[in-house]
Amino acid sequence: MVRGRIFMPLTEYLGLIRFSHTLFALPFAILGGMMAIALNLEAEPAIWPRWVDMLGVLLCMVFARSAAMSFNRLADREFDARNPRTVARHLPSGQLSVRSVVLFTCACSIGFVGSTLLFLPNRIPICTAIPVLLFLFGYSYAKRFTVLVHLWLGAALGLSPIAAWVVFRPVVWPAESIYPPILLGLAVMFWTAGFDVVYSCQDAEIDKKEGLFSLPGRFGMMGALPYAQLFHFLMVVALLLIPSCFEPFGRIWYSGGVVTAVILLAEHMAVNPTRVPSNALTEADEAIENTIENTAENTVFEGGIAYFKPDVDRVNIAFFHMNWVISLGLLVVGIVDLCC
Incomplete structure (x- = not known):
């Protein structure tokens, strides 16, 4: 029985780590590599990329993210079991055993470190593999002691x-x-931190009850959303600064940055709750019922104000697709600018 639970179908593990979300970071890794390749091809003599390096980048991305996500599920399994939103996840629901996920995490960690050997004679990846992996694992415990947890996740990506x-x-x-990859990395960090703050608003009350340090848990939904807006503003700033230190990027990249800003603005407009003074709820009920389902699940009271949240499920679906558009869109914009 135990053996059968360890060797579960691959689809169970892909669901455990939400493999589809790899799309968020992978395009930026590809873009960072292509930016470096572009400069190498302009050198005298030109330095052509090795196919084994490109394969290594892909493998490292998949293994590192899989190891980090499965470790996160292990670290958070007790919290997940007490959270109605996450109680159906693979570990709390018993779909996967702790032992099987530990083995999966170890296998992915070994795969990540082993994949860095493909980059030899470049020793930087193999020398930094373990510290990077530990930093990725550290995120899973960051929410227990710092409100910077969202930036930690952003830095990991x-x-x-x-x-x-x-x-x-x-x-x-x-x-x-x-400087160019650092600015791109900062853009990814602030972008990720911003949408993680919004995503964490779902668990604001749970985080507060558990004593966790997420921004929504510490400051409430309305106190946390301005931080998400700030992070996304800083993302756009970082994107627009890249051409100042990376000559191949120009007007096309700037255009991509502006479009990204517009998409982010639309995202924040979608999650901006409706405000109604609590003493006016009776008069407002009829109007509210015409626009949003008035239930305890989507109503938050803060400072004498009732905030009626948008449909969280729809918002998260919208965010997933919007973020997919941003990551792949910037990759396409970067490639076009490099080729022009």
Whole structure:
């Protein structure tokens, strides 16, 4: 019985780690690598990329994210079991055993470290593999002691374009030589932190009850959303600064940055709750019922104000598709600008 639970179908593990969300970070890793390759091809003599390096970047991305996500599920399984939204996840519901997920995490970790050997004689990836993995694992415990947890998650994803750049262009000095991937990494960090704050609003009350340090749990939904807006503003700033230190990017990239800003603005308009003074709820009930389902599940009281939240499920679906558009869109914009 135990043996059967360890060797579950691959689809169960893909569901455990939400493999489809790999689309968020992978395009930025590809873009970081292509930016480095573009500079290498302009050198004298031109330095052509090795196919084994490109394969290694893909494998490292998949293994690192899979290890980090499965470790997160292990670390949070007790919290997930007490949260109505997450109680059906694979570990709390018993679909997968703790032992099987531990083995899966170990296998992915070994796969990640082993994949860095493909980059030899470039030793930077293999020398930094363990510290990077520990940093990724650290995110799973960050919510227990710091409100910077959202930035920690963002930094974990933001490492991907920097790491891909170093694979193809292992030059880290002078410092300005790695400004382009650092700015791209910062953009990914702030982008991820922003949508993670919005996503965490679903669990604001649960996080507060559990004593966790998410921004919604500490400051409430309305106190947390301005941070998400700030993070996304900083993302756009980082994107627009990249051409200042990376000559191949120009007007096309700037256009992509502006479109990204518009998409982010639309996202925040979608999650902006409706405000109604609590003493006016009776008069407002009829109007509210015409626009949003008035239930305890979508009503939050803060400071004498009732905030009627938008449909969380629909918002998350919209965010998933919007974020998919942003990541793939910026990859396409970057490739076009590099080719023009």
